[in-house]
Amino acid sequence: MKKKIDKKIRSIDEKVDRWRIKFKDDNALKVKEDVFDEYALKTLYTLSKREILQAMGGIISRGKEANVFLADGKENEIAVKIYRITTSSFNSMEEYIIGDPRFKNIRHTKREIVFAWTRKEYRNLKRAYEAGVRVPYPIIAERNILVMEFLGKDGISYPLLKYTEIDQKQAEDIFSRLIEYMHKLYQEANLIHADLSEYNIMIDTDNMSPIIIDMGQATTPEHPRAKEFLIRDIENILKFFRRYGIDTDPDDLYTSIVNDRSENKNSTGEIK
Numbered sequence: 001m002k003k004k005i006d007k008k009i010r011s012i013d014e015k016v017d018r019w020r021i022k023f024k025d026d027n028a029l030k031v032k033e034d035v036f037d038e039y040a041l042k043t044l045y046t047l048s049k050r051e052i053l054q055a056m057g058g059i060i061s062r063g064k065e066a067n068v069f070l071a072d073g074k075e076n077e078i079a080v081k082i083y084r085i086t087t088s089s090f091n092s093m094e095e096y097i098i099g100d101p102r103f104k105n106i107r108h109t110k111r112e113i114v115f116a117w118t119r120k121e122y123r124n125l126k127r128a129y130e131a132g133v134r135v136p137y138p139i140i141a142e143r144n145i146l147v148m149e150f151l152g153k154d155g156i157s158y159p160l161l162k163y164t165e166i167d168q169k170q171a172e173d174i175f176s177r178l179i180e181y182m183h184k185l186y187q188e189a190n191l192i193h194a195d196l197s198e199y200n201i202m203i204d205t206d207n208m209s210p211i212i213i214d215m216g217q218a219t220t221p222e223h224p225r226a227k228e229f230l231i232r233d234i235e236n237i238l239k240f241f242r243r244y245g246i247d248t249d250p251d252d253l254y255t256s257i258v259n260d261r262s263e264n265k266n267s268t269g270e271i272k
């Protein structure tokens with residue numbers, strides 16, 4: 001077993017050398033054998049040849065489906081999210097992709113699903129961004145890698161809402177901003193986040209405002225389970241903010257997100 005792992009590490013080392021993928025320090029190197037598969041390495045190589053990526057930095061998060069790294073981009077720091085091909089939860093990915101009219105034609109091999117998922121997260125972030133929702137700006141999606149704006153300062157990521165100390169007034173401001181974002185997502189980006197909670201919201205500590213992340217699973221309102229997903233998002237948010245005395249009725253909130261009362265739209269929902 002040990003021999004096999006040594007061999008695997010050696011082979012990754014050779015590829016990293018051959019493909020001239022730069023790592024900033026030993027720490028970044030240490031994680032590479034268990035998180036970079038062949039596809040990820042090839043894609044990192046493509047990205048560095050295209051000068052999107054200058055050097056890989058340390059790991060920011062090790063998740064079930066993906067790992068997120070800090071890296072040097074052309075001008076700024078960037079975040080590189082690498083989806084796992086071998087150990088991702090494909091069943092749950094399939095559940096979201098099947099039923100989404102945008103992904104009718106993908107072949108259902110593991111690899112294809114992960115690539116489609118990565119593209120889906122890119123497109124979802126782009127649509128959210130264009131609708132005025134604060135999300136990490138997506139730079140590129142290439143196979144199982146999504147490159148996006150790094151959210152943080154001096155190489156340290158902003159904290160998740162879950163781990164941020166906020167007072168009553170800040171809670172109220174963050175809450176109302178989140179409701180505005182859910183509305184914009186639904187009405188303008190045609191999206192439901194579908195995994196919204198204090199674990200997928202970061203807080204920009206300069207102005208204590210929320211940033212919504214992790215949009216791979218976001219679906220359009222045409223998805224057969226869209227309503228269920230939106231209700232769950234609403235309930236997660238209300239549950240978190242209830243401890244700050246914010247008590248909004250979930251049904252009212254649902255109605256206000258789904259029914260657009262904006263004066264700028266006509267009865268068919270088209271923007272004038």
Ligand SMILES: Nc1ncnc2c1ncn2[C@@H]1O[C@H](COP(=O)(O)OP(=O)(O)OP(=O)(O)O)[C@@H](O)[C@H]1O
Nearest residue numbers: 061063064065066068079136148149150151157214
């Ligand atoms: N653009 C970014 N800039 C800085 N940090 C980020 C960025 N995107 C994600 N992160 C950090 O990485 C973590 C994981 O990201 P994300 O939620 O997108 O992945 P995930 O696949 O859901 O991971 P998990 O399985 O742990 O939920 C986030 O909680 C956040 O701390």
Ligand SMILES: [Mg+2]
Nearest residue numbers: 199200213214
């Ligand atoms: Mg997450």
